[in-house]
Amino acid sequence: MSFSLRLIGFKTHLFRSSFRFTKCSPARFRCFSSISDSNNSRNDDNDPKDDDDDNNDDANDDSTKSNEPNDDAKKSSKRSKKRVLSPFQKEQARAQLRQLVGIGKHQKDIVASDSKPGRVLCLLTDRPLLPGQSKIFPQHQARLIQKGGYVAFFTRKSSKTTEEPSSSIPPEIPRKQSISFAPDEIHHIGTLVWVAQQGFMVSSHNQFPFLLFRSLKTIQFEGVSPKRKGEGNSQYADISYFEESGNTASTEEDLARVNVIVELLQQLVEKKPPIIQSFESSLNRRNLSELVSFCATLCDSATNEEVQKLLSCFSVKEKLERVQAMLVREVESIKLQEDMKKDLQETSEKQTRRVILTEQYKYLKKELGYEKDDKTAIVQKFRDRLKDVSVPEKTTDVIEEEIAKLETLEPHSAEFSVTRNYLDWLTIMPWGKFSESRFDIDAAEKILDEDHFGLQDVKDRIIEFVAIGKLYGSVPPGKILCFVGPPGVGKTSIGTSIARALYREFYRFSVGGLSDVSEIKGHRRTYVGAMPGKFVQCLKITQVQNPVVLIDEIDKIGSRAYAGDPSAALLEALDPAQNNSFMDHYLDVPVDLSKVLFICTANVTDTIPAALKDRMEFIRLSGYIASEKLEIAQRYLQPEVLKDSGVKEDQVNLEQAALESLI
Template sequence: MLKALSSSCLRLRFHSTPSSLPSHLRHGTDSNSPLLRVLDSLRGSNRRNPNFCQRLFFCSDSTDGSEPVEPETEAKRPEVEEAEAKSSSAIVPTVFRPEDYLTVLALPLPHRPLFPGFYMPIYVKDPKLLAALVESRKRQAPYAGAFLLKDEPGTDPSVASGSDTDKNIYELKGKELFNRLNEVGTLAQDKPYNKDDDVIKATSFEVISTLRDVLKTSSLWRDHVQTYTQHIGDFNYSRLADFGAAISGANKLQCQQVLEELDHIGDFNYSRLADFGAAISGANKLQCQQVLEELDVYKRLKLTLELVKKEMEISKIQESIAKAIEEKISGEQRRYLLNEQLKAIKKELGLETDDKTALSAKFRERIEPNKDRCPPHVLQVIEEELTKLQLLEASSSEFNVTRNYLDWLTALPWGNYSDENFDVLRAQKILDEDHYGLTDIKERILEFIAVGKLRGTSQGKIICLSGPPGVGKTSIGRSIARALNRKFYRFSVGGLSDVAEIKGHRRTYIGAMPGKMVQCLKNVGTANPLVLIDEIDKLGRGHAGDPASAMLELLDPEQNANFLDHYLDVPIDLSKVLFVCTANVVEMIPNPLLDRMEVVALAGYITDEKMHIARDYLEKTTREACGIKPEQVEVTDAALLALIENYCREAGVRNLQKHIEKIYRKIALRLVRKGASSELPAAGDHVVGPNEVKEESVGESAETVVEAETEVVSEPVDSGSNDMASEISIEIDTTQKDHSVDEKQHLTNQPTDSKVNVETDKKEESEASKEVEKVLVDTANLSDFVGKPVFHAERIYEHTPAGVVMGLAWTALGGSTLYIETTLIEQAEGKGALHLTGQLGDVMKESAQIAHTVARAILLEKEPENTFFANSKLHLHVPAGATPKDGPSAGCTMITSLLSFAMKKPVRKDLAMTGEVTLTGKILPIGGVKEKTIAARRNDVKTIIFPSANKRDFDELAPNVKEGLEVHFVDDFNQIFDLAFAD
């Protein structure tokens, strides 16, 4: 039989002997006693809960379910321990009769025991239970027993889920339920304890301090405390309740208040403290029941301490987890926040408007000045794209694509042309300023400009400058642009194999770019630049599309008025662009392209031209680039000639330019070294004084000192090149005579403006004059500047022996001479054969076979009894063996070589020849007459044999190229035979 009754403030045992009930009342000594208030509320004066009918507050645990708890078991009124009853000295409410409490309802609690002093709501829906409770109230016995349910035998309490337990409760009936109730409910009293016991005190303090710590760290706990303290407040600890209610915000101050209250609890009631600790801890029901059942205050405190300590540990772990996660995300959040703030600040200050608006404004502003000239279809596309930009999310990839597209579209110089200048005289001046010689090329360009002037436009022509490297193709292109007042843009298509380079990528590709022409227009900012397309003969063979066809679309005046770049996707007008192409080998240019071009050939320079170019152009620019004054250096004609003949024999002048740069760099170093050493005075050395240097830097004084170690030329420097230079050179001579002894170290040159004075009063002049270092470059010291001359295979024979004849060849690098050598391998009856070496191509091999046959026939004709060819195995070689050679133009040279060897007769000295031969000995025309002539001159050839058909080409050559040459034009080999072997 159940004998225990739960009370809000008393602890009760089944087995305790009946005793007087008022003991529990003695605990609720003041009028605020929760017990009284519970009773009051049950009497119908519950002010706290207006839902009183549905939800009655009991000093019991919540069943948490909507189903009512069946008050199946009527328990007998418990017996209160006598000792406690006696010890009670509280004010006893007169309305209560102890006998009313002997029998109470026993409410099973599924989750946790109810600790004395706590409220817990339970839902009562069952009308029977409700009636019983109302009845109980009527009888002024507002108690119900609150008993924690024991777990079913064999189940693990930690695993069983609450809902299962709830369900089970409702099914439990009668005895079964009774058996499952714990033996201790909440209507009992604690064992008496000594309030001043140090151990209890210490334990309670520890509990308090742990609770304080947990409260500090865990906000969850603060909420927990709040919930519980609200109920505690109804109990004895009303103040705590007040504070507990206040900590809902859980700020620092409020937390502190709770902590203070905790101290207060500890002060007057240790057992309550233990209950409080256990109740708010997250411990499971068994542990809580253990605390509840423990009547010894010290032990109870210890149990509670264990629970709260554990809670402390949990809260520490929770804190560290929270901290780690917070750290991880705070960095990103911080950056994001700062960025947002920055944006907001910029916006506020007007530094940056909204991204999209600012962008749109930028694009509109850009297109505004060109709006009238911009084609309407382009304006329409721009407008559409701007609208699209506003609709797109700024972080989306499509936004970027649109933005880049608009960027290109608005940056192009729509309808923006530079004023073309067709002034022929001005153009001539500019061309002469930039280039020496090239008369015929300049003439062609002037013709072109003249036509442009008459037509009012220079469009519709593609000029192709062809020739060996370094002959000035690119620089002529630049000069034409300058002459026409067009912007210049150069790009090379050598090795270009991707059509997209010319036509652009489609915008759908990531990293798509427009083609070279669009880039060009954006770059130059005008719609009519001069575009130099370099190396058009080296256009790659594309794997995806044919670059040659794309070039055709670009260059063809018929097509390029509506050139469509894949990226831009709107037609652009390139018809106003002037295209100039350069190529080394015209034959390599794709035919359809070549067909549309006007080829202007630059053949290369002869020594004389190179001398002028070096003196008047290359030296001048290099000297300026090196920061050297004209009076500080002198390169003699002899040195320059040696440089051209022994170091830079190729057709162009790029190598010559490099060598001149090399010389001037070395001169600069010498001057700087000399200057540095003169700053440190040394015995015997001439020191340039600070005043002298100052005056020199002003530029008025031009006194020049020539190093004694360099030889002084006796011949005057080219007087035509530079007046100043000529004066200086004369001065050098003068001073040379003056400084009879000191000349060993220095030679002093006089300033030009005091030249007369120098002649009249040398002494005075030498005092006033300031010295400038001068470096002289002559043949003797040329190798100090550019090293030893390079060996040239071109001139391997001073006198050609029998069997060796000089031919003339044409290569992409210009014309050159080459030797054909014939020798005997073996001789025997009927062994006549020809062995060939020298990396000869098929055409050249065939040419050799033809030559062998023709030579044999000619020899037979000239010397019928000579069986040399029939009985000789011959070897024909063309040095240099590493260079591949091909072409038929060496035919006549081969025959001559074979005959020379057969007849043991060397050919005429200084003879070179070129021409294709037929089997019957006829001579056919060849190409590259100018290059071959120049090459022959370079190699000191005096007599040249050309096919008659090439006479026209030769006649067109400049007089200085033809000058001093003995040229023969032949139709038949017999003519060559006479010329070559004539005595």
């Protein structure tokens, strides 16, 4: 059974594997009927009618070739309507076609002679060509045809080329027919090819002819041949030929290895496109040259270096071993790709099935009345929050307007998320919720003594503050206490004790180094990641409108001209004449802060802004003397340390002298 590859399938496969365009989707080939009979070719070449047609093509335009319409003219007119070319482009295309194809109307197969030229034109390729393989190259000049049609293909040792590829030509093919090279830059084992066929390719943006090269024999590079007159920049080389031997499998080991190769080929035939199946019937297990070329054509995973080593190999055993290794790796690569594709398809099917079932489940629950959609559930959640809450009238109007807007938006839109977050803040605020204050003087004294030792003047001032609140019925409006003293004297802890004494929620935040007014009054809702200011966050966390708020380190508040003045924003919240309608930038509705008890702490009063200083009542705390520190250590610190370490009092004896030495 002969090993000859059928021409149609072979051309199609090689075209798909080796002739790839950067913009290949709109590209199409205009192929004319092939004239296989050499006698007919000669008759066509010598037919004077064809010569007259060519002369008419040169003299007249496409629309006036003939007075009588025919099928060819109709087809030509249809093609001209689809692609509009300038007269210069038309004439250039006709000239190239006549020069390369010869007669202008037909594409011919060129028959190679039996001669062995010793000096041929050289072309460099990235991937070697084995004997029996074919490759399509674009042809821009007719020099190859004029010089006899033989070309030597050699491969560079490095994959880099001296010229960048064009957008309409495959990357591995330079625009010029040959490029200069040094003998040490190429592999000296190459192949002799001949021009087997000519054609004309037309794309949406360009048109140029092409040549089909077919590899004949393995050759040896002997040296660069001196240039002759009229050869231009083309590179010629002197070549020699190898004796044709070792083309059959004679030993039992070689025959067994060939059988293994054929079995691997059968596995590839099952996995490759249907076009490769046309070669299965023409396999010849004894013609090793064609078998090796066919295997190398199928192995897409083989590297250029591996193909070059296969071309340079003349031992039958070594050649079969290399081909077998390439086929095994190709089969494993295809199996791996199939497994990955199968896993990906299964995962995609599972995810798709899950999404479909989930949507069907939601739809059925909605139809049966068991569950509402996400948008309805969100709106219902907001309305439930407003039950039994005395929301101001202006705020209620804003909430209803935003809910109506939310119901018209798509759940996946960005504005839907912004509106939902805004409604979440509006409805979660403690509108009209207050904690019950208890102005118990005895309980306040007890709590202050439990938390602090000494500071009697400070405690007396706090008790007076509680007594005034008991007489007034609420915290005296406009009273802002500010504890001033060095670090570590208990300013912050006194604020906590006050909240405990009044039975109120406590919230603390520091303004030390704060230089952005947005931290106090919030950001605009149009900003990404916008949030309300500290006071609105305080009301959300405490869930009452009358907490005790401790503003720590008010003397260290910063200021930046481009970010606003945070002390002015803080004044709006602390001023009793303004804080009953505090306007946060994010909420954009009035918030009542008049029932909030503000307590501030500072180390010095010099850096406090004058406007804030006028509205505060300062209570100064000095440092502790040695006796007070000793008492604090015995009453507060020692029991706390024993509790944290898990040691009982009878297990440790801490003498007073030791404490005094520590102090």
